Amino acid sequence: QGQLVESGGGLVQTGGSLRLSCAASERTFSRYVMDWFRQAPGKEREFVAQIAGSESGTRYADSVKGRFTISRDNAKNTVYLQMNSLKPEDTAVYYCAASDKLLMTPTEYDMINWGKGTLVTVSS
Numbered sequence: 044q045g046q047l048v049e050s051g052g053g054l055v056q057t058g059g060s061l062r063l064s065c066a067a068s069e070r071t072f073s074r075y076v077m078d079w080f081r082q083a084p085g086k087e088r089e090f091v092a093q094i095a096g097s098e099s100g101t102r103y104a105d106s107v108k109g110r111f112t113i114s115r116d117n118a119k120n121t122v123y124l125q126m127n128s129l130k131p132e133d134t135a136v137y138y139c140a141a142s143d144k145l146l147m148t149p150t151e152y153d154m155i156n157w158g159k160g161t162l163v164t165v166s167s
Contacts, residue, residue, distance in 0.1 A: 045069030045156070047139045052161030055129055059165070063124040065139030065158055073097075073117040075156075076142045078149055079124045081135035082160075088138070088151045092124060095145055102147075107133075129165045136160040 045068035055061050073096050082088040092113035093102040101113055115122040140154035
């Protein structure tokens with residue numbers, strides 16, 4: 044399996060926006076369902092968003108619906124997470140992950156490849 048490399052994290056004020064990117068070296072990138080997870084300090088890793096390989100199907104955690112948008116560009120082997128109206132509770136390390144099936148409730152145990160994460164800090 045190829046590498047997944049996240050970028051775009053940083054420090055932002057409440058209400059601000061960030062766009063995360065995840066570049067994949069896998070040549071068959073379009074075959075994979077891509078997900079974003081996050082892990083806040085002292086908490087378990089949680090699902091954030093999912094996008095199907097065909098770019099047509101997306102799912103979101105309730106906590107980010109209406110604020111975050113997942114997208115992908117299969118020609119660039121890249122998946123994005125646009126995060127708007129950020130809140131302090133969005134502070135976490137954000138991970139890009141790949142799976143081989145579309146799931147109603149993805150968990151970290153369903154993923155077959157992970158990036159190393161990028162830190163997002165939202166100040167109040």
